[in-house]
Amino acid sequence: MSELFTIFISMALVNNFILVKFLGLCPFFGVSKKLGSALSMSAAVTFVMVAASAATWLINNYILIPFGVEYMNIVMYILIIASLVQIIELFIRRTNFALYNVFGIYLALITTNCAVLGITLINTNEAFSFIESMVAALGAGVGFTLVLAIMSGIRERLELADSPKAMKGLPIAFITATMLGLAFSGFGGIV
């Protein structure tokens, strides 16, 4: 149990996907202007991360490893994640419209997100068990949500702040991201 907790904390804070591993930077800057859309995006990412980790773990352990073709895992994972997201989108669209409108276009957008591919490859490299990879994916998703929420909160205030003209918009967001990264490096010694 404490092992799982260590994995969770490590994925969420110490090895944060955005600020430490630099994965999923496109949504970090693209969708962090408003808190609402940032939360939608991170909910979709977390959901897809967990689902993709489960699917790729099964494929990896029951098909790729027994036949000795693990070296093709990047290609296979991309294919599996893409088709999985398609199916999930189809299900949500036909069963729960409110949920579909929350995820909206983000669900289709993250089929090719590097953070999603990243968590599946990390799970494979660390040789996690099924439960461990689920917890790792959840932790990574929570870390992603945390950083996106913090960033969008800061950016909503930055819009109104009196920043120099040349710094307005994206430049000041980059500087903010650097400071946020420095702050997160403080978690370095925890685990």
Added chain:
Amino acid sequence: MNLAVILILGAIGLGSGLIIYLANARVPHKVKGSEKIEEINKILPGINCGACGYAGCFAYAQELARNASTATEAPCTVVVQDPEALGCLEKALNIDLDALAINKKALIHCYGKSPVIFNYSGVKSCRAAVQLAGGYKQCPYACLGFGDCLKVCPQDAISIDREGGMAIVDCDKCTGCGLCIAGCPQNLIELVPAGTKIAFRCNYRPLKDIPGREKCQYGCTHCRQCFKACTDEAIIWNKDKAIPEFDIEKCTLCGKCIEECPQCTLELFTEARTEARA
């Protein structure tokens, strides 16, 4: 060994495709009212181009199901081109769509024959040529024919002709997306309904006071002959701009205005289409 790898990976790919196919065919529609949205979604092109202003075809279908008048306010330019798809959409939404009114075509307001007054040998781009004393033609508002509009057209519907100095729109290919409007530095292009009958080919506005830079001999002289010639009251004289405006409904295509025009400013819109095709 290699063959086995190809087979295994191919099988996984094929399996994923099959699962998506089965899911699409078997998953029931449980949400109330979603049948209509799905039905509309099937008619839409499904390319998620976003030209209608909504986030993808499915979002557009949702909006259509909620409010059918969206089909005329923000028409799908791809559906409008295809009479069969348009008919299906009419049936699905239970409204009448006037294809000729919502289907827009680009119209270039220039005849393109303004005389060349100096030799321009710079960058082959209208935007660059305009920077140099307002272009190399006598009229400072003329089409320069370097094809800035042609480069942005996704349908390949614009060509350069009339002896090389003028962009011409092929109305069969044009979907009315309006990208060329922003591409033209002279602001010559306007979206008009596909049912337009008379094309007004002049853009001269007496604003720039440069000696030698008058309107060409083909441009509108504001003589109002077309307005006087029209027996169907289809031409309205716009006093602010001093140019004629045409009423598509009333125009009977008699061609009197074109005959009476002492310049080359008016021509048949449909004739211009066949000309571009030839």
